[in-house]
Every structure is written in structure tokens, then in C-alpha cells.
Amino acid sequence: MLKSVLSAMPTYSMSCFKLPAGLYKRIQSALTRFWWDSKPGKKKMCWLSWEKLTRSKRDGGLGFRDIQSYNDAFLAKxxxxxxxxxxxxxxxxxxxxxxxxxxxxxxPMPSSASHGWRGIIIGRDLLLKNLGKAIGNGASTSV
Structure with a gap:
């Protein structure tokens, strides 16, 4: 239920805009509280860190998404x-x-840029940091 409902709710916004850091924390808090607490007003001890819960199932985690990384991936896409x-x-x-x-x-990033363009630039900068070029046979590459 966590992965299919609460994690998916901000997906559209994340595909267009960079969410504020405070919102990431609130979404993560809602996910962890739902996972660990038995009743809405009664908090329990979290036995695993959020970092371990966001690992893939293959790596021993539960496969929850790290909201901030998910947002960055959408903007890079x-x-x-x-x-x-x-x-x-x-x-x-x-x-x-x-x-x-x-x-x-x-x-360049103009000072009058829209919030959407600012998000796209964040995704572009993430791409620039991780882009490479496959040379192949070299026919289309000039060194």
C-alpha cells in the first residue's frame, strides 16, 4: 500500500517540478510513520533506517523509493x-x-526563469554530470 499509494501520489508534481526539501521530509515521515506505528497517535521505535528501507529487495531492503532521488530522476528524464x-x-x-x-x-539560468524551467535545469545538470559518449566505430566522432 505504501509503494502503490503514498509513494505514487506526488509523482506528477515530481515529473514537472523540483519539490522543496521540507516536502521530501514530510513524505518520508508519513511513509515511516505508516510503516512503523500501530495507531495514528502512538509512535514506535524505527528498527531500520530509511536508507536500509529504500534499498532494493535484492539488496535486503524493502524497495521503497527515495523521494528526492526519484524527483531528480524524473527531472533528468x-x-x-x-x-x-x-x-x-x-x-x-x-x-x-x-x-x-x-x-x-x-x-544559463535567467533570474526570471519559471519554476518548471528551474527543475529542468536541475535535471540537465544531473545529466551533464553523468553523460558520456559511446565512440562505436568512430565515424560520427571527431576528436
């Missing part, structure tokens, strides 16, 4: 779509507004 499909309507609109003189990967 959105940035990846803009990067790989520059002809989509969303990509053309956002790049026309924010990337007039720059490529998406090195566009």
Missing part, C-alpha cells in the same frame, strides 16, 4: 527528452524562450 527530441512542441517552446542564443546543455 524530462531534460533527456528535450535533448533527444528537439522538434517536440515542449522542447521548441522552452528552447525558444530560454535557449535562444545557447545550446540546451550550456544555457
Amino acid at each position: 524530462l531534460s533527456w527528452r528535450i535533448l533527444n527530441n528537439p522538434q517536440s512542441l515542449l522542447s521548441r517552446i522552452l528552447q525558444g524562450k530560454y535557449c535562444k542564443d545557447h545550446h540546451f546543455l550550456n544555457a
Whole structure:
């Protein structure tokens, strides 16, 4: 129930915006309280850390999602779509507004940027930190 309902509720918001850190803590607190407490007003001892609960089942955890990492993954996915499909309507609109003189990967963050664009830039920066290029046969790569 935790994974299918409470973890899934903020999914749409996380796919568009970077959630505040306080909200992550409140969602995590609701998950842990539901998991450990027997009654709504009665708190019990948490016998495992949240870090251990978020491990995959294969690694000995319960497979809960780390909300902050999940949010970052959604934003990186959105940035990846803009990067790989520059002809989509969303990509053309956002790049026309924010990337007039720059490529998406090195566009600066304007002070008047929307909350959604700020989230996309967070995802883009995560991509930049982890992107690589497969050389293959070298026909399309110039060194």
C-alpha cells in the first residue's frame, strides 16, 4: 500500500517540478510513520533506517523509493527528452524562450526563469554530470 499509494501520489508534481526539501521530509515521515506505528497517535521505535528501507529487495531492503532521488530522476528524464527530441512542441517552446542564443546543455539560468524551467535545469545538470559518449566505430566522432 505504501509503494502503490503514498509513494505514487506526488509523482506528477515530481515529473514537472523540483519539490522543496521540507516536502521530501514530510513524505518520508508519513511513509515511516505508516510503516512503523500501530495507531495514528502512538509512535514506535524505527528498527531500520530509511536508507536500509529504500534499498532494493535484492539488496535486503524493502524497495521503497527515495523521494528526492526519484524527483531528480524524473527531472533528468524530462531534460533527456528535450535533448533527444528537439522538434517536440515542449522542447521548441522552452528552447525558444530560454535557449535562444545557447545550446540546451550550456544555457544559463535567467533570474526570471519559471519554476518548471528551474527543475529542468536541475535535471540537465544531473545529466551533464553523468553523460558520456559511446565512440562505436568512430565515424560520427571527431576528436
